[in-house]
Amino acid sequence: MFSLSRITIGAAFVCAAISFTGPALATDKVIATVNGQALTDTDLQTLIASLGQQLQQVPEAARPRAALDRMIDMRILAGEATKLGLDKSPEFIARLEAIRQQLLITQFVKDNVESKIADADLKARYDKEVAGFTPPEELRARHILVKTKEEAEDIIKQLNAGGDFAKLATEKSQDPGSAAKGGDLDYFAAGDMVAPFEEAAQKLQIGEYTKEPVQTQFGFHVIKLEDRRKQKAPDFDQVKDQIRQAMVGEKFAETLANLKKDVKIEIKDPALAGPAAPAK
Numbered sequence: 001m002f003s004l005s006r007i008t009i010g011a012a013f014v015c016a017a018i019s020f021t022g023p024a025l026a027t028d029k030v031i032a033t034v035n036g037q038a039l040t041d042t043d044l045q046t047l048i049a050s051l052g053q054q055l056q057q058v059p060e061a062a063r064p065r066a067a068l069d070r071m072i073d074m075r076i077l078a079g080e081a082t083k084l085g086l087d088k089s090p091e092f093i094a095r096l097e098a099i100r101q102q103l104l105i106t107q108f109v110k111d112n113v114e115s116k117i118a119d120a121d122l123k124a125r126y127d128k129e130v131a132g133f134t135p136p137e138e139l140r141a142r143h144i145l146v147k148t149k150e151e152a153e154d155i156i157k158q159l160n161a162g163g164d165f166a167k168l169a170t171e172k173s174q175d176p177g178s179a180a181k182g183g184d185l186d187y188f189a190a191g192d193m194v195a196p197f198e199e200a201a202q203k204l205q206i207g208e209y210t211k212e213p214v215q216t217q218f219g220f221h222v223i224k225l226e227d228r229r230k231q232k233a234p235d236f237d238q239v240k241d242q243i244r245q246a247m248v249g250e251k252f253a254e255t256l257a258n259l260k261k262d263v264k265i266e267i268k269d270p271a272l273a274g275p276a277a278p279a280k
Contacts, residue, residue, distance in 0.1 A: 032068060034075040039068070047071050113252050114244075122243050126236050129243075135230040136190060141201050142183035144168055144222045145175040152213030152220035159209055165224045174219065183224070189231060194218075201225055 028040040048055065048067045058066045086092055142165055146152050155168055169183025178185055190198065200214040204225035213220040267273045 032072065034072055035079065037075065037079075039071055039075065043071060044068055109248070109252060113255060114248055116251060117244065117247050121247065122240055123236060125243050125247060126239065130233050133233050135233065138187040138189050138229050138231050139201050139225060140187045140227040140229075141185050141204075142166065142169055142224045142226060143175065143178065143185060143197075144173040144183055145219050146172060146222075147174065147219050149213050149215070149220050152222050155222050156209075156211060156213070159222070165209060184226070187227075187229070197221060197223065 028042050030038045031041050031044060032039045044064065044067055047070065048063060051067060051070070055063045055066065081087065144152075144155055144165070146155065151172075155163075155172060158168060159165060166182025166184075170179055173179040173183055175183075192198075193201070194216045196214055196216050200210050200221075201223050204210065204223065206225055206227060209224035210222055214223055215221075
């Protein structure tokens with residue numbers, strides 16, 4: 001599904017950094033100063049939000065101070081860079097303009113695309129998708145994994161003589177993840193298992209086990225099919241955000257296409273005058 005990232009962490013960090021260069025709001029709490037310049041609580045909360053995962057490694061109680069230290073360092077470094085005239089360099093001005101455009105686009109998408117999609121629209125899209133949903137089949141199986149074909153054949157002989165599959169799996173399977181559960185692998189869908197395993201399981205009737213060892217890169221398997229079922233469609237709340245992303249992407253593409261209709265575009269460089277690159 002189409003996914004539109006609202007803003008990268010890097011851009012969010014830059015956005016926070018830019019917000020620190022302006023004057024504090026009259027009602028905003030000043031929490032520190034650097035050479036007399038105010039750092040406000042709004043600045044701090046913006047930076048905390050933009051740092052995201054970086055702060056997850058810091059104990060929660062220490063995060064505000066860690067963010068404040070980062071903000072102070074940023075203000076010091078930005079001040080020194082300004083003294084050196086780096087803010088006047090063509091490269092800096094070009095990059096600042098690119099950031100300005102990115103932030104404007106982010107705000108445009110928020111105000112003119114995302115805000116136009118209501119929860120009712122999401123639910124209607126969900127209902128339409130579910131109505132056309134063909135549920136794939138899932139299998140539930142047990143297996144016993146051993147190193148050699150001879151070991152697997154011996155297990156099949158024991159099963160043929162009335163041996164209990166779950167008990168044999170617990171005793172003999174070399175798959176630690178399932179052996180403790182009597183070889184139970186729970187439900188799996190197409191593509192979840194390696195091809196030889198999946199193909200063998202698909203051929204079984206419920207309650208049957210493979211009469212010949214099944215070889216994969218992991219060793220030799222004896223497989224018993226426990227159940228077949230149709231996969232249930234996900235609940236609305238499970239996929240609501242995914243649907244929103246898809247609809248935002250679609251509406252964004254539609255909005256951009258409409259805007260382009262009224263814009264005259266001339267490509268001056270002959271090397272770039274060919275057909276547009278395909279969308280990814």
